[in-house]
Amino acid sequence: MKLLTMRDLSVRDDLTLFFDGAFDPQARLEHELAPFLLALEEHAGEWMPTLVKGKRQRNYSRDAFWKALEEGRDEDGAIIGLHRTGVPAVSLTLWLMSRRSKLDISLHIQPPTFFADAERSRQFVDLVRAWASRYPTPYAIAHGASDMGLTGYPSFGRDDKTWSLDKFEKVYEVFWLNVFGPALVETVGRERMLSTPAHRVEALPDGSVLLVMWPTATGFASDEARVAQARAHVHLRPELDFDTVLRTLRERSATLAPVEPRFHPDVAQLLSRVVDESAISKRQRTIAGFNTNPPPEPEEWLPANAPLPSDVEDAERERAHYAYLAERLVALLHTDVPSVFDATPESLTDVDFHFWHQGFPERFERWKVDEQAVPAVGAYLGQVLVKNLGGQWIPRKKLEEAQVRVGDRVWLPFLRAHRYMRSTQALLDCSLTQLYRVAERHRSAERPRG
Secondary structure, eight states: OOOOOHHHHHHSOOEEEEEEEEOOTTSOHHHHHHHHHHHHHHHOGGGOOOEEESSSEEEOOHHHHHHHHHHHOBTTEEEEEEEEOSSSEEEEEEEEEGGGTEEEEEEEEEOGGGGGSHHHHHHHHHHHHHHHHHSOOSEEEEEEHHHHHHHTTTTTTOOHHHHHHHSSSSOOOOOSEEEEOHHHHHHHOHHHHHTOOSSEEEEOTTSOEEEEOSSSSSOTTSHHHHHHHHHHHHHHSTTSOHHHHHHHHHHHHHHHSOOOOOOOTTTHHHHHHHHHHSOGGGHHHHHHHHHHSOOOOOOOEEETTSOOOOOOSOHHHHHHHHHHHHHHHHHHHTTTOGGGGTOSHHHHHHHHHHHHHHTHHHHSOHHHIIIIIHHHHHHHHHHHHHHHHOOEEEOOSSGGGOEEEETTEEEOHHHHHHHHTTOHHHHHHTOHHHHHHHHHHHOOSSOOOO
């Protein structure tokens, strides 16, 4: 049974709830948490978690929850995960911080379109209302993760020091669902808060106010929803300009509008993996950027009839040295990139992605990159050309001049590696994958000469 991981959450949008509550750490935990479970069981319905994950993974039941709590609890508190592996997929994390009397909830549900149904959305709101009524919160929100990411939540663009001091001292943003704690309500003004133009406005027992912008949790990027969002925000912050707020919201909607990938086939697999790693809020812009700025054609080649002649005394010894250098890359990456053993085109893509994901060129001192990584990468690329395309090494004293003849071209893998390792961006602009695919395309039908 596969649990919804943080990587899964980054690949697709989801309905996200962040709830920072409080509990009494002196009371019995069973007493304090029973309302949390009761509300979940009453209102979750079709997305009710089916698994409890503490130190062990168990099928959900009250007993399983208490066992997980007992196993994972220490003087600082406990962390328990509740999951659902079907559709919709659910990841709910409950943090209990005893020293700070905090009960924090992070909930992610995929896909958010599950809540296009008004009744399901209403039940979700009722769940949050029940939690907020039992566990006082200064601020809680639920919204689409992609749009939330564009707001800069939770700092909303403030520096760390300012954010840590001020927290949520004013209404920086209005989301689909909002719980404003008593302090924030008083800052805005209770009468103003309760007169907010919204789908649902409700005063809670502790002085908090629940605001829900529109009936369903989906459709936040529609123009109708954006107008409602802007009206509510300007109502709560009269000093803001409605047209400016609405324009910003519409710009966010445009940023999130789906963009069809049009990646060059040579690098489509690599760029798709890079896109999947980008923040969901920035994904469409990333796709658009790759569409309009494809990697340049490789320049690290010479015509096969005009190669640099070998200038070494012992060609076989140099070829053995290249094999040794390639093995150094295998030794470096075999744990994180198991396919590096295979020396295939797919291995090159895995290597490209790994180096990009690690930000490798910026992580290490330049001399280490140039003297250790570049020779190993160039040799490995050359060995893949030899193994899979029938290439032949033309050794040279200078590594950057060493070539591999493939069909009607000779390629300079060490020169490619040198350019490849200039920066993290260069890993994409000068990928090993792309050079291999171009070499493959240009290979002539004639058997390469010895």
